[in-house]
Amino acid sequence: MNTDSFLRAIVSVVAAIFIWYIHCGSALAENPPSLSPNKELGISVLRFGADASSGAPYCFADRKDPSHIKGFDVDVIEAIAEQLHIKAEHVQNTWDGLIPGLDRNMYDVVIDGVVITPEHQEGALFSAPYYFSSYCLVIRNADTTIHSLADIQGRRDKYVGTLTGSEALDYLNKTNNLNIKQYDQEIDGYKDLMLGRIDGFVIDQPVAMYYVPAITGLRMLEQPLDTIRYGIAVEKNNVKLIEQINEAIFALQRSGKLRKILERWNLWNTSMADYLSDHNPSAIPPSEYKEYMSSLHSSLTFWERLQRYWSFMPLFSKAAGMTMTVSISSMGLAIILGLILAVLRIYGPPPIQFIAVSYIEIIRGTPLLIQLLIIFYGLPSIGIALNPFLAGWLGLGLNYAASEAENYRAGLMAIPKGQSEAAIALGMTNWQTLRHVILPQAARIVMPPVTNDFIALMKDSSLVSMITLTELTQTYTGLRTTYFDDYFGIGIQVAIIYLLIGLPFVYISRRLERRLRTSLGKNK
Amino acid sequence: MKRHQQNGSSAIITIENLVKSFDDTVVLRNISLTIHRGDMVSIIGPSGCGKSTFLRCMNCLEILDSGSITINNINLSRNDKYQKLSNEFSSKAHRLRQQVGMVFQNFNLFPHKTVIANVMLAPVAVQGLSPEQARAKAMAFLDKVGLGKFADRYPESLSGGQKQRAAIARALAMSPSVLLYDEPTSALDPELVGEVLDVMRELDHENMTQIVVTHEMQFAREASDYIIFMDKGEIIEIIEEDIHFENPKDERTRRFLKRVNIK
Numbered sequence: 001m002n003t004d005s006f007l008r009a010i011v012s013v014v015a016a017i018f019i020w021y022i023h024c025g026s027a028l029a030e031n032p033p034s035l036s037p038n039k040e041l042g043i044s045v046l047r048f049g050a051d052a053s054s055g056a057p058y059c060f061a062d063r064k065d066p067s068h069i070k071g072f073d074v075d076v077i078e079a080i081a082e083q084l085h086i087k088a089e090h091v092q093n094t095w096d097g098l099i100p101g102l103d104r105n106m107y108d109v110v111i112d113g114v115v116i117t118p119e120h121q122e123g124a125l126f127s128a129p130y131y132f133s134s135y136c137l138v139i140r141n142a143d144t145t146i147h148s149l150a151d152i153q154g155r156r157d158k159y160v161g162t163l164t165g166s167e168a169l170d171y172l173n174k175t176n177n178l179n180i181k182q183y184d185q186e187i188d189g190y191k192d193l194m195l196g197r198i199d200g201f202v203i204d205q206p207v208a209m210y211y212v213p214a215i216t217g218l219r220m221l222e223q224p225l226d227t228i229r230y231g232i233a234v235e236k237n238n239v240k241l242i243e244q245i246n247e248a249i250f251a252l253q254r255s256g257k258l259r260k261i262l263e264r265w266n267l268w269n270t271s272m273a274d275y276l277s278d279h280n281p282s283a284i285p286p287s288e289y290k291e292y293m294s295s296l297h298s299s300l301t302f303w304e305r306l307q308r309y310w311s312f313m314p315l316f317s318k319a320a321g322m323t324m325t326v327s328i329s330s331m332g333l334a335i336i337l338g339l340i341l342a343v344l345r346i347y348g349p350p351p352i353q354f355i356a357v358s359y360i361e362i363i364r365g366t367p368l369l370i371q372l373l374i375i376f377y378g379l380p381s382i383g384i385a386l387n388p389f390l391a392g393w394l395g396l397g398l399n400y401a402a403s404e405a406e407n408y409r410a411g412l413m414a415i416p417k418g419q420s421e422a423a424i425a426l427g428m429t430n431w432q433t434l435r436h437v438i439l440p441q442a443a444r445i446v447m448p449p450v451t452n453d454f455i456a457l458m459k460d461s462s463l464v465s466m467i468t469l470t471e472l473t474q475t476y477t478g479l480r481t482t483y484f485d486d487y488f489g490i491g492i493q494v495a496i497i498y499l500l501i502g503l504p505f506v507y508i509s510r511r512l513e514r515r516l517r518t519s520l521g522k523n524k
Numbered sequence: 525m526k527r528h529q530q531n532g533s534s535a536i537i538t539i540e541n542l543v544k545s546f547d548d549t550v551v552l553r554n555i556s557l558t559i560h561r562g563d564m565v566s567i568i569g570p571s572g573c574g575k576s577t578f579l580r581c582m583n584c585l586e587i588l589d590s591g592s593i594t595i596n597n598i599n600l601s602r603n604d605k606y607q608k609l610s611n612e613f614s615s616k617a618h619r620l621r622q623q624v625g626m627v628f629q630n631f632n633l634f635p636h637k638t639v640i641a642n643v644m645l646a647p648v649a650v651q652g653l654s655p656e657q658a659r660a661k662a663m664a665f666l667d668k669v670g671l672g673k674f675a676d677r678y679p680e681s682l683s684g685g686q687k688q689r690a691a692i693a694r695a696l697a698m699s700p701s702v703l704l705y706d707e708p709t710s711a712l713d714p715e716l717v718g719e720v721l722d723v724m725r726e727l728d729h730e731n732m733t734q735i736v737v738t739h740e741m742q743f744a745r746e747a748s749d750y751i752i753f754m755d756k757g758e759i760i761e762i763i764e765e766d767i768h769f770e771n772p773k774d775e776r777t778r779r780f781l782k783r784v785n786i787k
Contacts, residue, residue, distance in 0.1 A: 418632040419632060424585065425624075426621075426650065426695070426698055
């Protein structure tokens with residue numbers, strides 16, 4: 001099998017998967033029930049921002065059906081919405097972006113284990129606390145030297161880890177003499193703890209309860225570190241909404257519905273009992289907790305594991321569709337803008353050349369991630385609020401335009417001077433020369449580097465997951481938090497998908513290159 | 525030397541006090557020259573004497589510093605090289621180029637287009653001919669230079685002589701009043717030189733005005749109406765008779781001709 005027929009086979013397989021995905025997608029499409037809006041608030045849906053990859057028990061992808069989310073925060077917000085006679089609807093965002101997303105009006109509220117702190121209260125308006133808990137320290141089972149955070153304090157060889165941007169991090173920062181390591185995902189912290197790269201991991205008690213028992217070799221210390229209060233955040237000026245939410249929380253507390261939710265998730269604790277002066281014995285079995293734990297402990301056969309990976313495919317197809325859409329459309333923008341920039345840089349008058357060079361150097365010299373965050377979270381402060389797709393498209397397109405411009409410049413410069421002289425001598429204008437003589441020849445030269453850039457762009461498109469687009473990497477992160485016991489396999493799966501969706505473009509480019517070469521008469 | 529055709533024919537090119545320099549190096553010093561319709565003129569001289577630059581000035585691939593160039597009643601003049609080029613100047617230069625065809629040493633055919641597409645391009649893009657008209661015209665010129673069979677080939681697959689003939693057909697398709705050749709046979713194998721020179725001779729019979737920068741002394745002597753000898757940016761001598769070619773008036777011409785082994 002030569003590389004060409006191999007590529008062709010890949011193309012057909014990918015096409016088949018997409019057709020299958022579209023078929024599934026249409027079958028799965030649900031019609032939202034028509035709802036009457038809440039009279040006080042004027043909304044019929046309560047949009048809540050939460051990061052489904054932040055993990056159990058707050059908001060996480062259901063292991064049985066990873067396209068659905070569940071969690072105790074989900075139950076709480078659904079109960080609140082029910083109180084308000086409206087429906088709750090999840091909006092995915094990364095944990096770091098949850099509060100900034102309120103200002104962008106991406107959703108009405110944030111509920112995702114967000115702790116009420118003075119720092120947070122500067123950025124958003126918080127409800128009354130709906131849950132009390134504490135931080136706790138997770139250590140290695142075999143480690144008998146650590147009994148509290150004090151045993152790590154002041155030790156240069158000991159490290160404590162926690163989540164980036166979390167309140168636990170603020171708490172640790174206020175504690176003296178600690179070597180702190182930050183993680184984006186808890187599971188990475190647990191992994192490092194097991195490997196001995198860190199010696200303790202500080203995390204909210206509920207999270208520890210859901211994850212640590214499943215990890216052989218780790219245990220949590222009973223001693224609570226600091227009391228924390230979870231609240232629901234809304235946009236700073238939305239007093240009306242926060243009043244309604246507070247009323248709903250109080251109603252849920254009074255009716256005992258809140259306690260029922262907490263008990264189902266095994267989260268009812270003494271702090272809550274004291275807060276609500278409700279010291280009755282537990283009446284509800286921790287069904288959700290048990291279900292979660294049993295799903296962790298079930299060991300899978302190889303076949304079952306493959307079946308599970310296969311069950312991710314609808315989710316991954318959808319995500320691959322988003323990755324492709326954002327990549328292809330960004331590349332379109334990059335090619336057009338890059339061409340304009342290259343032409344201006346070479347043929348423009350000096351001030352225009354200067355602008356083109358400045359653009360290229362500034363964009364090339366700054367990280368794409370920062371550019372994306374500025375476009376998505378920075379621009380709204382001057383009144384330009386783009387939706388995630390538009391922001392991702394613009395960010396990737398503007399960024400790659402700079403490297404495309406340099407590709408084209410190299411291509412244009414590679415055409416011998418005699419070519420443009422011949423065209424000019426024939427009476428052609430500069431534009432005609434460019435259009436008929438220079439560009440067609442430069443196109444052949446830049447085809448390989450442009451293909452290369454497209455593949456790079458497709459991989460860089462994983463960064464748009466940071467601005468809430470649910471594409472391949474975002475989906476992968478979510479799944480690996482949900483099924484953290486086997487994320488090695490999911491990682492390989494998503495890598496293969498990236499590879500597969502990139503190959504058709506390599507094939508197309510190779511065909512194009514050959515066609516252009518043929519038209520240059522070099523096919524003898 | 526071929527019989528002089530100057531009798532009665534009008535001047536087509538008038539050059540007065542042409543000066544051209546690159547940075548601080550003066551390449552052309554105060555050149556004045558008149559060329560008549562139908563003339564075949566050869567320009568010879570040692571390398572670096574400015575003969576190619578002179579040719580390129582005549583179709584504005586190089587813009588003159590000062591002096592004036594008039595071709596077919598289109599006049600371009602400039603006082604000094606610091607004078608800003610007006611839009612009027614540029615549009616005149618553009619019109620002038622359409623009067624003047626140019627053939628290059630390295631052919632400069634467009635490699636991404638077939639031979640006939642090379643010839644058709646400017647008539648369609650510049651003169652606005654329909655592709656059908658341009659094709660017919662292009663085919664006629666290709667036949668004329670003996671390349672009718674090669675119309676749909678790419679330049680890559682042609683010999684050097686064929687490429688240069690295609691380049692001549694391409695220049696002719698714009699119906700120029702003057703054809704300039706910048707060392708048209710220098711890049712060719714010796715056995716291919718003849719076919720290109722034959723085409724030029726045939727055009728001369730049709731009364732085309734042609735100016736050739738060349739090292740082909742034999743051709744210059746046989747086919748030209750007169751030969752311009754240049755050195756150090758100046759026209760040293762205009763040789764109009766065979767007898768002068770054998771025995772030039774100027775010492776520098778004599779030395780040059782001796783060096784290139786022409787008796």
